[in-house]
Amino acid sequence: MRTIYFDNNATTKVAEQVLEEMRPLFCELYGNPSSMHTFGGQMGRRIRQAREQVADLLGCEPSEIIFTSGGTESDNTAIKGTLAAMPHRRKIITTRVEHPAVLTVCREFENQGYTVVELAVDKQGRLDLAQLAEQIDDDTALVTIMYANNETGVIFPIDKIAELVTDRGVIFHTDAVQVVGKIPLNLSKSNIDLLSLSGHKLHGPKGVGVLYVRKGTRLSPFMLGGHQEAGRRAGTENVPGIVGLGKACELAAKNIEQENSKVKNLRDKLERALLEKCPDSRLNGDKENRLPNTTNISFEYIEGEAILLMLDKYGICASSGSACTSGSLEPSHVLRAMGVPFTAAHGSIRFSLSRYNTEEQVDYTIEKTPQIVNQLRKLSPFVAK
Amino acid sequence: MWEYTDKLKDHFFNPRNVGEIEDPDGIGEVGSLACGDALKLMFKLDENGKIKDAKFKTFGCASAIATSSVLTEMIKDLTLDEAAKITNKDIADYLGGLPEQKMHCSVMGREALEAAIENYQSGGKKKRELEGNVICTCFGVTDKEIERVIRENNLTTVEEVTNYCKAGGGCGGCQAEIEKMIEKIQPDEIKQAPVTVARRAGKLTNIQKIQLIQQTVNEQIRPALRAHGGNIELIDVEGNKVVVAFRGMCAQCRLAELTMKDVVEAKLREFVSEELFVEEDKESAQQPHNHRE
Numbered sequence: 001m002r003t004i005y006f007d008n009n010a011t012t013k014v015a016e017q018v019l020e021e022m023r024p025l026f027c028e029l030y031g032n033p034s035s036m037h038t039f040g041g042q043m044g045r046r047i048r049q050a051r052e053q054v055a056d057l058l059g060c061e062p063s064e065i066i067f068t069s070g071g072t073e074s075d076n077t078a079i080k081g082t083l084a085a086m087p088h089r090r091k092i093i094t095t096r097v098e099h100p101a102v103l104t105v106c107r108e109f110e111n112q113g114y115t116v117v118e119l120a121v122d123k124q125g126r127l128d129l130a131q132l133a134e135q136i137d138d139d140t141a142l143v144t145i146m147y148a149n150n151e152t153g154v155i156f157p158i159d160k161i162a163e164l165v166t167d168r169g170v171i172f173h174t175d176a177v178q179v180v181g182k183i184p185l186n187l188s189k190s191n192i193d194l195l196s197l198s199g200h201k202l203h204g205p206k207g208v209g210v211l212y213v214r215k216g217t218r219l220s221p222f223m224l225g226g227h228q229e230a231g232r233r234a235g236t237e238n239v240p241g242i243v244g245l246g247k248a249c250e251l252a253a254k255n256i257e258q259e260n261s262k263v264k265n266l267r268d269k270l271e272r273a274l275l276e277k278c279p280d281s282r283l284n285g286d287k288e289n290r291l292p293n294t295t296n297i298s299f300e301y302i303e304g305e306a307i308l309l310m311l312d313k314y315g316i317c318a319s320s321g322s323a324c325t326s327g328s329l330e331p332s333h334v335l336r337a338m339g340v341p342f343t344a345a346h347g348s349i350r351f352s353l354s355r356y357n358t359e360e361q362v363d364y365t366i367e368k369t370p371q372i373v374n375q376l377r378k379l380s381p382f383v384a385k
Numbered sequence: 386m387w388e389y390t391d392k393l394k395d396h397f398f399n400p401r402n403v404g405e406i407e408d409p410d411g412i413g414e415v416g417s418l419a420c421g422d423a424l425k426l427m428f429k430l431d432e433n434g435k436i437k438d439a440k441f442k443t444f445g446c447a448s449a450i451a452t453s454s455v456l457t458e459m460i461k462d463l464t465l466d467e468a469a470k471i472t473n474k475d476i477a478d479y480l481g482g483l484p485e486q487k488m489h490c491s492v493m494g495r496e497a498l499e500a501a502i503e504n505y506q507s508g509g510k511k512k513r514e515l516e517g518n519v520i521c522t523c524f525g526v527t528d529k530e531i532e533r534v535i536r537e538n539n540l541t542t543v544e545e546v547t548n549y550c551k552a553g554g555g556c557g558g559c560q561a562e563i564e565k566m567i568e569k570i571q572p573d574e575i576k577q578a579p580v581t582v583a584r585r586a587g588k589l590t591n592i593q594k595i596q597l598i599q600q601t602v603n604e605q606i607r608p609a610l611r612a613h614g615g616n617i618e619l620i621d622v623e624g625n626k627v628v629v630a631f632r633g634m635c636a637q638c639r640l641a642e643l644t645m646k647d648v649v650e651a652k653l654r655e656f657v658s659e660e661l662f663v664e665e666d667k668e669s670a671q672q673p674h675n676h677r678e
Contacts, residue, residue, distance in 0.1 A: 110616075111603040111607065113599075113619075301418070301444060302444065303421065303422065303444060303445050303446050303449070304446075305387075305446035305447055306397070306445070306446050306447050306450060309397065309447050310398075313398065322421070322446070330554070330555060331421070342418065342419045342421070343418040343419065346418075346421050378403065379400060379403055379442055379443055379444075379450060380442060380443070380444045381414070381423055381424070381425040381442035381443065381444055382418060382423070382444055
């Protein structure tokens with residue numbers, strides 16, 4: 001059976017060119033960059049090149065890039081490293097819709113006596129910047145707010161937020177794993193201090209990520225050990241992963257236009273058709289400020305897991321904010337924070353596209369999804385005949 | 386991805402007996418949109434009092450739909466006395482098993498069947514009424530229902546009870562009460578269950594005591610409060626006096642009916658020392674400290 005992959009916010013296909021770059025680094029060029037011999041030492045040049053490729057995509061200096069094991073490690077390093085570097089400040093500001101890699105870390109600090117403020121969002125998933133400004137005080141060590149939401153694709157005005165936060169002398173971190181490669185960034189023109197990204201969200205390999213650290217930002221290292229990454233992240237470099245991520249960034253820089261036109265057009269077509277062909281469906285999130293690849297639609301009176309399994313039968317991969325898919329009994333914390341009624345949250349489906357999707361795949365999904373929705377509604381006691 | 390049996394998948398993709406019966410002898414409706422699953426079950430009897438036809442409509446995940454479908458197959462040709470003997474375990478077994486977290490679907494099936502039989506016996510008048518006292522306000526589960534799933538499925542932990550009837554899976558405020566019920570109903574089983582929290586033994590230094598108090602607040606008390614949108618802060622420890630402050634409590638929560646102070650005190654005495662007593666720091670509670678609603 002063919003696979004139609006509309007779950008690119010979960011993970012993405014590794015680009016063929018990325019794999020080609022990585023291939024010789026396992027059995028042929030497997031040396032350790034820290035070694036004295038040429039065989040190992042030559043790998044340092046490959047890492048340097050990857051660092052430049054990442055820096056080019058982000059619009060920053062190569063020296064501001066730290067390679068990590070992924071988005072979660074980058075988030076942990078940013079939060080824990082910042083707080084450790086300024087132990088006298090005891091307050092963290094974040095949002096209610098963050099990824100668990102941020103939210104769980106912040107709540108752990110709350111257990112250690114920190115004050116944690118989780119900013120609310122409105123029905124479209126937007127933040128109130130006045131509320132943020134009000135919360136920043138002399139005790140605030142860090143503000144950490146995601147660039148774009150993984151479930152709804154809603155983009156926060158991060159440059160504005162970064163300016164507001166850093167003007168008050170507070171460190172600003174953003175989890176940008178859903179953004180890098182999807183919308184253009186220029187960190188040299190922004191006030192962001194720390195930014196996390198993950199390789200496997202932009203057609204790179206899993207197990208590698210980056211923490212961008214603005215020059216001059218104080219950060220205690222999270223992983224201790226050897227001197228790698230200028231002493232900021234110990235551990236033998238994941239050379240194939242780093243090289244793969246570098247290549248993925250280079251490709252992303254080239255494809256970003258396509259991402260914003262072709263992918264967006266496909267997403268818009270899918271979204272428009274589904275909302276039109278399925279009565280009692282609604283879009284979740286801010287339609288204006290959104291990632292070009294993501295749509296989150298609630299189908300009322302039916303349940304998300306059942307929809308996913310039916311889609312799966314046709315090879316269509318998507319995800320849901322329904323309670324039943326996670327094993328918990330409550331639906332997505334993001335949709336709940338937005339005040340999406342339970343009835344709609346249970347039936348929410350996220351389609352997230354990539355440059356590898358085709359119009360034909362979108363058309364097939366537009367044909368099958370309304371059938372599935374109708375079929376499940378025939379079973380539902382809440383739909384009149 | 387859930388591990389579903391082939392039989393379950395078959396009943397999900399090809400559900401049997403979907404729809405409604407005109408002029409049914411019994412109707413049972415359980416669950417709600419807010420809860421995430423709901424089932425409407427109907428049956429018609431033949432002249433010998435056996436179930437001639439059964440139909441259903443279900444809102445819910447794959448296992449909820451499959452459970453409803455097999456239930457209609459299972460009860461056909463049974464007398465009502467026979468049908469009334471079906472347990473949630475029978476339904477799950479018929480499907481070749483359900484994932485633990487989905488056991489509540491089988492319980493929903495059994496509840497709908499019971500409700501339909503009651504509806505018939507009352508001459509079509511009786512709708513399902515909640516029996517007993519509501520323990521879990523999030524999902525509207527009563528003590529009677531919880532007791533029944535504990536007994537029928539030999540459950541020994543709160544987590545299992547949540548898997549079987551959802552109670553305790555929302556805000557978590559009733560978990561302590563469910564735990565008490567398990568202890569009462571299954572005193573022998575519970576003794577064999579592993580003790581997850583090691584109780585302190587021996588005398589504590591002041592530093593150890595304060596650390597253990599903080600740990601107990603973090604691990605035993607805060608999660609339940611946070612689930613209600615509330616929070617607790619440890620302000621100070623002076624001898625055996627523990628000063629705490631409560632933040633943004635949710636007024637509807639079950640725990641709020643008891644005095645918060647007593648709950649905290651009970652936990653601290655259980656995990657730290659019998660001699661501790663709690664005082665609430667009202668002054669700092671006035672300050673809007675944390676903006677979590």
